[in-house]
Amino acid sequence: MERQDTRVDEVLNKIERTRQARRNKFYLRDEHITLSHGSGGKATHNLIEGVFAPAFSNPILDQMDDSARLDIPGMQQRLAFTTDTYVVSPLFFPGGDIGKLAVHGTINDLAMAGAEPLYLSAGFILEEGFSITDLKRIVTSMALAAKEAGVSIVTGDTKVVQRGKADGLFINTAGIGLIRNGAVAGQAQVQPGDRVLLSGPVGDHGIAIMLAREELDIETSIISDTAPLHTLVAHLLAAVGDGVRCLKDPTRGGVATTLNEIALSAEVSIALDEQAIPVHAEVRGACEILGLDPLTIANEGKLLAIVSPEVERVALAALRSHPLGREAALIGTVQAQPPGMVFLRTDIGGTRVLDMLVGDPLPRIC
């Protein structure tokens, strides 16, 4: 047994050395863009680090946060600036549509920087033949979402492409927000001992979309969780202020991918308790049937807050007292060793590594 252990250690150390050596180097070996590059997981990282980051590199971009934080000469407060493009299929799904999503997504990117969202832009790529009735429905939904969130869509653009060159319509939104004084530090500031809070059940959006594609013939009442999170963030920051180390919304790639990004960037380890992570029973059921892990499924109205241990109780209470955080939970803790990894204590009492999503979440076959 002892010799076996030495051998195990050797191999683990070898793998760990390779991981460490590659940690901040992403390898882009692919010759073509495949769908994996859009999944938000490892392939997306490889693409960003292999193509965009080196070309555009500057101190603001290199922070790699959801929003850029900008110092404006003569202005005391800083600005947050972000952009996002929406290609969801189907365009209408239970709980929302592409327009609502485009407004909420950009608001949330600003909110995660601790900013008060102010203004949005909207760009439309329309396919020849697209129904004006559908377009009106989507635009009305965008207008309503913006109004409810208290932001204005102040500039825009429209392009039309030939039939077959776009899937109905694509939307890009960009947004500007004002960062509150003394706001969130960012993911590099996460420290061992910190607590991981989650604002509510995970997986609703991704599963709602997947089931809305009608390929599966599974009927459920799961609806997308799409929601603007800026009021929840404001509520949390008002309660605990600089006790919040980092805020992230676990969209593509889900909680697993987002926490791995934090662990890599802050060089810490994150240990989660599977049983503490809220998941709606219907989402769990769908994931069981499809062989998916709810922790790698996209959310559009949830946030992860990493907070200092002193403010854990107050922060959790603050989240729970807001309508969007009623089911918030403490799901894990930050540890020092081994850096760059996320672990899960499973329901049955074992432990496992929780990795970033690789490729799209594809269903298992048997």
Place this chain on the structure above:
Amino acid sequence: MKYVDEYRDSDLARSISAEIARLSEGRSIKLMEVCGGHTHTIYKHGIEDVLPRTIDLVHGPGCPVCVLPMGRIDDAIAIAHTENVIFTTFGDMMRVPGSHGSLLDAKAEGADVRFVYSPLDALKIARQNPDRQVVFFAIGFETTAPSTAVTLLRAQAEKIKNFSIFCNHVTIIPAIKAILDSPDLRLDGFIGPGHVSMVIGMRPYTFIARDHHKPIVIAGFEPLDIIQTTYMVVKQLSEGRAEVENQYARVVRPEGNVKALEAMARTMELRPFFEWRGLGFITHSALKLRPEFAPWDAELRFEVPGLRVADPKACQCGEVLKGVIKPWECKVFGTACTPETPIGTCMVSPEGACAAYFSYGRFSMASERSRLNILPVAQAKEA
């Protein structure tokens, strides 16, 4: 969640594990779980952590994606690239590397590759696209073969001409035989495949107990299923018995599913031999379409290279599939071969032993666990 949470009770798991430890004290017991679904459950729930150290789980050849040789994937890609073809496949197959890229790459290069959840969905695509040729990439053990058979029968009944099947179905018993006959292996017993047994029943396993004197217990796919199965095998060993037992009685009947077997027999017949990745050629180990179904046989309809491609040299998938080495003992595991850049098939499918091990199991070994000191949230707070 009802019918699931009952099978994930950690207190119950611990008490069965203690009983296994008592029965296996002083011994080292090597069990093979034949099915890839079991491998996945074992890693996903960290079951090796819960079992005593006397039990060593070896991961068998039951992942249908992993056992498919590279040449067949090249053939699939060649069909996918044929003009006017819509090539349909289960999602797992998309990323499996052939000798020149995967189906996902073929899709990026312009081939019309779509993933489906059932062969019946592929048939639906054929009905919707009467001017295109729709091919379904049929893979899997006796678990998925019946749905291919039913699809064929329906295509025949509806006289759908623009649909065909690229048949790669394999059968589990010859693979288990090959493993038992392999000289470099020492196994004490088997955790038997649940879904396959639902179709074929319990009788085909009799030879394992009778001729090889090894216990086999057919298992379900929840954590407690596997832990209880381990207990049942260990109990047989401690009592000197070697029998075929059924832990998954809520699903598996002794005679199997007669209707499914009939549908398979009507549409498919055994191939004289078939190549398995890592295990080589095994006689009567795979299925092809019967001559009556030739109009729906993609191998007859399309030109395929049909070349045998040697596995990459560094890849030790074969030894992993036979349980001769553990995934982490492979020369390229975790370094050159990772889920993002798989060299061998075992790293591709989430059911592949290597992928499961890489994603979930890397740090499950005892020596590593003690270093990590992972506590549940409640305890971590007190510490």
